[in-house]
Amino acid sequence: xxxFNRNLINIDDLIxxxxxxxxxxxxxxxxxxxxxxxxKTLDEDKKREIFNLLHAEVASRVIVEIDDRSREQIxxxxxxxxxxxxxxxxxxxxxxxxxxxxxxxxxxKILENLPWKDSAEVQKxxxxxxxxxxxxxxxxxxxxxxxxxxxxxxxxxxxxSEEIGNIHDTFIIDKNRQLVGVMPVRxxxxxxxxxxxxxxxxxxxxxxxxHTDQEEVARVFKKYDLVSLAVVDKExxxxxxxxxxxxxxxxxxxxxxxMLHMAGIYQDEKIMDPPLRSVRIRLPxxxxxxxxxxxxxxxxxLFQDTLQAMVILAMFMPIVAGMGxxxxxxxxxxxxxxxxxxxxxxxxxxxxxxxxxxxxLLNGIATGAIxxxxxYYWKGNYMLGIVIGLAMIINLFIANFFGIIIxxxxxxxxxxxxxxxxxxLTTLTDxxxxxxxxxxxxxxxxxxx
Amino acid sequence: xxxFNRNLINIDDLIxxxxxxxxxxxxxxxxxxxxxxxxKTLDEDKKREIFNLLHAEVASRVIVEIDDRSREQIxxxxxxxxxxxxxxxxxxxxxxxxxxxxxxxxxxKILENLPWKDSAEVQKxxxxxxxxxxxxxxxxxxxxxxxxxxxxxxxxxxxxSEEIGNIHDTFIIDKNRQLVGVMPVRxxxxxxxxxxxxxxxxxxxxxxxxHTDQEEVARVFKKYDLVSLAVVDKExxxxxxxxxxxxxxxxxxxxxxxMLHMAGIYQDEKIMDPPLRSVRIRLPxxxxxxxxxxxxxxxxxLFQDTLQAMVILAMFMPIVAGMGxxxxxxxxxxxxxxxxxxxxxxxxxxxxxxxxxxxxLLNGIATGAIxxxxxYYWKGNYMLGIVIGLAMIINLFIANFFGIIIxxxxxxxxxxxxxxxxxxLTTLTDxxxxxxxxxxxxxxxxxxx
Numbered sequence: 024x025x026x027f028n029r030n031l032i033n034i035d036d037l038i039x040x041x042x043x044x045x046x047x048x049x050x051x052x053x054x055x056x057x058x059x060x061x062x063k064t065l066d067e068d069k070k071r072e073i074f075n076l077l078h079a080e081v082a083s084r085v086i087v088e089i090d091d092r093s094r095e096q097i098x099x100x101x102x103x104x105x106x107x108x109x110x111x112x113x114x115x116x117x118x119x120x121x122x123x124x125x126x127x128x129x130x131x132k133i134l135e136n137l138p139w140k141d142s143a144e145v146q147k148x149x150x151x152x153x154x155x156x157x158x159x160x161x162x163x164x165x166x167x168x169x170x171x172x173x174x175x176x177x178x179x180x181x182x183x184s185e186e187i188g189n190i191h192d193t194f195i196i197d198k199n200r201q202l203v204g205v206m207p208v209r210x211x212x213x214x215x216x217x218x219x220x221x222x223x224x225x226x227x228x229x230x231x232x233x234h235t236d237q238e239e240v241a242r243v244f245k246k247y248d249l250v251s252l253a254v255v256d257k258e259x260x261x262x263x264x265x266x267x268x269x270x271x272x273x274x275x276x277x278x279x280x281x282m283l284h285m286a287g288i289y290q291d292e293k294i295m296d297p298p299l300r301s302v303r304i305r306l307p308x309x310x311x312x313x314x315x316x317x318x319x320x321x322x323x324x325l326f327q328d329t330l331q332a333m334v335i336l337a338m339f340m341p342i343v344a345g346m347g348x349x350x351x352x353x354x355x356x357x358x359x360x361x362x363x364x365x366x367x368x369x370x371x372x373x374x375x376x377x378x379x380x381x382x383x384l385l386n387g388i389a390t391g392a393i394x395x396x397x398x399y400y401w402k403g404n405y406m407l408g409i410v411i412g413l414a415m416i417i418n419l420f421i422a423n424f425f426g427i428i429i430x431x432x433x434x435x436x437x438x439x440x441x442x443x444x445x446x447x448l449t450t451l452t453d454x455x456x457x458x459x460x461x462x463x464x465x466x467x468x469x470x471x472x
Numbered sequence: 473x474x475x476f477n478r479n480l481i482n483i484d485d486l487i488x489x490x491x492x493x494x495x496x497x498x499x500x501x502x503x504x505x506x507x508x509x510x511x512k513t514l515d516e517d518k519k520r521e522i523f524n525l526l527h528a529e530v531a532s533r534v535i536v537e538i539d540d541r542s543r544e545q546i547x548x549x550x551x552x553x554x555x556x557x558x559x560x561x562x563x564x565x566x567x568x569x570x571x572x573x574x575x576x577x578x579x580x581k582i583l584e585n586l587p588w589k590d591s592a593e594v595q596k597x598x599x600x601x602x603x604x605x606x607x608x609x610x611x612x613x614x615x616x617x618x619x620x621x622x623x624x625x626x627x628x629x630x631x632x633s634e635e636i637g638n639i640h641d642t643f644i645i646d647k648n649r650q651l652v653g654v655m656p657v658r659x660x661x662x663x664x665x666x667x668x669x670x671x672x673x674x675x676x677x678x679x680x681x682x683h684t685d686q687e688e689v690a691r692v693f694k695k696y697d698l699v700s701l702a703v704v705d706k707e708x709x710x711x712x713x714x715x716x717x718x719x720x721x722x723x724x725x726x727x728x729x730x731m732l733h734m735a736g737i738y739q740d741e742k743i744m745d746p747p748l749r750s751v752r753i754r755l756p757x758x759x760x761x762x763x764x765x766x767x768x769x770x771x772x773x774l775f776q777d778t779l780q781a782m783v784i785l786a787m788f789m790p791i792v793a794g795m796g797x798x799x800x801x802x803x804x805x806x807x808x809x810x811x812x813x814x815x816x817x818x819x820x821x822x823x824x825x826x827x828x829x830x831x832x833l834l835n836g837i838a839t840g841a842i843x844x845x846x847x848y849y850w851k852g853n854y855m856l857g858i859v860i861g862l863a864m865i866i867n868l869f870i871a872n873f874f875g876i877i878i879x880x881x882x883x884x885x886x887x888x889x890x891x892x893x894x895x896x897l898t899t900l901t902d903x904x905x906x907x908x909x910x911x912x913x914x915x916x917x918x919x920x921x
Binding site: 054056090091092177180181184189190191208209210211212213227229244245246247248249250267268271274275276277278279281282283285286287288292293294295296297298299301302305306308309310312313316317319320321323324327330331334335336337338339340341342344345346349350352353355356357358359360361363365366367370371374375378379381382385386389390393394397449453 | 503505539540541626629630633638639640657658659660661662676678693694695696697698699716717720723724725726727728730731732734735736737741742743744745746747748750751754755757758759761762765766768769770772773776779780783784785786787788789790791793794795798799801802804805806807808809810812814815816819820823824827828830831834835838839842843846898902
């Protein structure tokens with residue numbers, strides 16, 4: 024399907040049988056992302072061996088594409104001079120990220136050994152918080168003064184294009200380094216070289232501040248369909264630029280956050296986090312859930328006499344509550360996503376609510392009927408079947424109704440619906456489940472036993 | 473923070489007080505994405521009124537940026553000639569999407585009234601399935617034959633750049649229209665105009681087939697950090713191109729899919745889907761859940777004598793099961809995300825498992841202790857406190873252990889972990905919750921009552 028993937032097929036054989044020089048030649052012909060994919064699959068020693076075959080330029084691109092674990096393994100045992108070479112050819116943002124991950128003394132040594140200019144750039148970037156525009160921007164860019172001609176911009180572009188990749192835009196600045204205009208590089212081709220750039224540049228500049236949160240930066244990219252974006256300080260001075268490929272991961276991260284939130288993970292917990300960090304993140308939510316579970320339990324307590332009279336009700340009671348929770352979670356997920364994508368708002372909420380409750384009723388009838396039959400055949404008690412079937416219909420109806428209402432109310436209260444909805448919903452479906460089932464059982468108790 | 477947003481502040485006042493001509497002038501100075509944002513907030517009539525003030529070129533960009541509901545409302549009552557004008561200036565992919573959403577007879581009328589070439593392009597695109605490369609590509613691009621010189625490519629670029637925006641790459645084709653090379657437009661600036669393009673073009677082409685699934689296309693974009701990508705047919709003939717901003721939404725959609733999957737929504741259900749579609753999507757999962765809930769209930773059935781002897785156990789039993797489910801879901805969400813992001817694999821699973829079970833044990837001890845105290849003070853039965861506390865420690869430990877194991881095993885079996893994990897996990901935490909709590913209660917029954 025694409026040239027590079029086609030090449031991957033025989034890599035294992037190659038590594039086993041091939042000679043060093045041949046492997047080197049083969050592998051440096053691949054795209055860095057594919058080299059990273061290959062290295063990922065190898066043993067720790069082989070990872071280092073293959074990585075060390077790479078030219079510093081290629082190695083610098085492979086090391087940013089590779090997974091965290093492989094990166095750690097490779098960097099653990101790398102020669103300092105080689106690392107300086109690699110960092111030296113990286114864009115400043117990537118260099119800063121890499122250095123930020125190194126042990127303090129190692130990082131300092133690398134910074135000392137870098138050319139003075141690179142070192143200064145990286146140290147400047149290291150000052151910005153990781154999740155801000157400043158933390159993800161790089162300082163390599165094409166900028167010209169507003170007094171220049173188009174041909175000067177072209178000359179400037181030619182001068183730096185060897186060293187800096189992916190130059191999409193020319194940023195135009197005034198004598199105070201304030202950003203005053205922007206011009207796609209390719210459009211320089213369309214204009215007479217002797218035209219003053221200030222006459223043809225676009226003055227509608229979209230830019231973000233160095234301290235803007237990266238999620239806001241991602242939204243700006245998405246909203247305006249950008250490929251590159253200028254970053255300025257509070258005096259509007261040009262500080263760096265961000266490219267779309269740096270932002271794609273932020274957008275993906277943000278989209279997957281809702282899942283974590285709905286599951287009760289409210290911070291950016293990573294799978295490899297140490298246990299105490301996990302506890303700190305997860306315990307508060309568990310304690311809140313415990314409180315709501317105790318509330319639901321106290322509802323069961325109201326029906327102690329009924330349970331005493333017919334203890335098999337205790338078997339069925341979690342089924343009703345649980346199925347309400349399951350159905351409600353489905354409705355919730357669709358609703359939270361609809362809100363996130365802007366497909367649901369207060370204007371069209373009524374229709375969504377109607378659809379969801381009808382779906383809830385139908386699903387309640389279907390699963391309620393199945394459960395009624397199961398209960399009847401299992402315990403030979405047709406009234407038990409009717410009671411549990413009705414209770415399930417009620418609970419699934421309620422679950423689907425509030426699966427829409429709760430996130431909408433939270434949104435209206437300016438609370439993130441993904442964060443708090445599930446607590447309210449499962450408390451509700453537990454309580455309604457117990458009340459409807461045990462309540463009906465209490466009402467029909469003389470037909471039940 | 474950016475020029476456009478700053479302008480939005482007084483738009484409401486403007487609409488209320490301003491004159492038509494002034495509003496028109498003001499609004500056409502904005503970015504189409506901002507105009508879409510403004511229109512979104514207006515009443516149905518006002519939406520149409522403001523939209524109709526826009527020049528066809530701007531209108532064509534606003535209509536693709538706006539939310540589905542506003543688009544429907546605007547298109548419902550639009551003049552056909554105006555719609556032809558708007559569609560006429562759209563990129564072919566956007567035009568095809570818009571036409572695909574129109575009622576059949578209306579769509580045909582629009583196609584008839586479009587210039588012949590546009591109409592043919594759109595009809596070609598309409599044949600591809602919506603979620604393939606063919607369905608999201610557009611046919612407007614810059615391509616030159618391999619025999620030409622760099623200056624010819626520049627002339628070609630100048631000729632089409634008025635009409636086609638965002639030309640990043642020059643695609644080079646042979647006499648059979650097969651794609652043989654690619655060259656970023658900006659690099660044309662760097663090369664002597666009289667150079668044959670075949671000598672400087674990049675022959676390492678990354679391309680996708682027209683029938684490639686859009687999610688695979690998105691992965692190619694992400695992996696190779698692309699801004700634009702060539703689409704070819706099975707004979708490698710150039711058919712169209714896809715830009716990163718068309719792909720950003722696909723990437724976001726894919727990331728948010730895991731949340732729906734974990735909640736038991738396995739198809740692309742939208743918040744405004746009719747109830748019967750929701751039932752068809754949701755019911756199978758509910759039925760499977762019902763089966764597992766019945767399984768868990770039968771576990772409770774094993775302890776009927778214990779429950780008969782001490783009916784308040786029925787109150788507390790859902791707490792133990794539910795808290796295990798909550799803790800397990802947390803572990804599951806972090807694990808599923810870790811797998812999706814490539815941070816967790818079989819190589820580092822042991823460490824993740826150790827971390828998670830330690831976290832589970834600690835969270836179990838914390839919430840178990842709280843629950844023990846609550847049960848003791850509530851029912852004045854210290855042994856009840858010990859039994860429920862121990863049961864919770866066991867269940868949270870197990871939940872965190874299998875919250876890692878289950879998705880990993882599913883991944884190993886090549887089943888999407890997001891899809892099936894939660895069923896297995898909650899069945900397990902229900903059963904273990906009931907067994908540990910009622911089992912311990914049975915064992916200590918003489919100290920309990």
